[in-house]
Amino acid sequence: MALQLVIGNKNYSSWSMRPWLALRANGVPFEEVFIPLYTGVADKNRILGFTGSGKVPALVDGDVTIWDSLAIIEYAAERFAETRLWPEDRASRAHARSISAEMHSGFAALRNECGMNLHRPVGVIALSDAARADIARIQQIWIECRARHGKSGPFLFGAFGGADAMFAPVVHRFSTYAIEVAPEVRDYMGAMRSLPAFQEWTRAALAETLVIEKFETV
Numbered sequence: 100m101a102l103q104l105v106i107g108n109k110n111y112s113s114w115s116m117r118p119w120l121a122l123r124a125n126g127v128p129f130e131e132v133f134i135p136l137y138t139g140v141a142d143k144n145r146i147l148g149f150t151g152s153g154k155v156p157a158l159v160d161g162d163v164t165i166w167d168s169l170a171i172i173e174y175a176a177e178r179f180a181e182t183r184l185w186p187e188d189r190a191s192r193a194h195a196r197s198i199s200a201e202m203h204s205g206f207a208a209l210r211n212e213c214g215m216n217l218h219r220p221v222g223v224i225a226l227s228d229a230a231r232a233d234i235a236r237i238q239q240i241w242i243e244c245r246a247r248h249g250k251s252g253p254f255l256f257g258a259f260g261g262a263d264a265m266f267a268p269v270v271h272r273f274s275t276y277a278i279e280v281a282p283e284v285r286d287y288m289g290a291m292r293s294l295p296a297f298q299e300w301t302r303a304a305l306a307e308t309l310v311i312e313k314f315e316t317v
């Protein structure tokens with residue numbers, strides 16, 4: 100039975116983007132189940148039909164359901180070992196998991212102040228000190244990874260992997276809100292933008308017409 104990945108609006112749903120990219124960039128076939136977010140009870144109930152969390156993303160693999168972006172990436176890394184979503188080397192794998200968990204549980208100020216919204220015209224907004232600190236920390240993470248693994252490829256650990264999928268929406272956020280970045284960070288963002296799966300998601304997001312008013316405030 101085909102895998103099903105339940106996702107929300109590609110324009111806004113950064114958590115959906117992460118596992119979608121991890122699977123797509125690695126050629127894992129799946130059926131996409133799109134449920135528009137924040138439209139009301141009917142769509143919320145559709146999400147609840149897949150996962151009691153009431154949130155997307157969720158992955159359905161036969162009788163196994165996995166919800167939450169990072170858990171899906173972990174599951175995919177086990178289920179499709181050939182995808183190499185985590186680095187082979189144990190120390191690098193631990194590093195990749197640490198930064199992925201840091202992304203998953205942190206950077207609340209950046210996430211709140213600079214929501215992913217690909218339709219938004221590019222432009223600077225006033226940021227809090229906390230958001231600035233988040234941006235500095237993310238740049239530090241990326242620069243350190245690139246310094247360590249730059250020789251093996253253009254992504255955080257060389258080839259595109261789970262950690263890149265976790266940070267991919269930040270590339271859109273940095274671009275949309277015209278965040279000034281270091282040259283190494285600019286190069287990494289360029290590598291991400293060249294990834295066919297990233298381009299595919301972006302094109303589809305830009306083609307969407309649904310607007311979620313509460314995400315259109317900045």
Ligand SMILES: N[C@@H](CCC(=O)N[C@@H](CS)C(=O)NCC(=O)O)C(=O)O
Nearest residue numbers: 112113114115154155156167168169
């Ligand atoms: N920690 C979760 C976050 C999931 C999440 O917040 N998803 C949002 C969309 S990006 C959602 O489903 N919102 C719909 C709702 O709360 O009704 C993950 O990593 O998957």
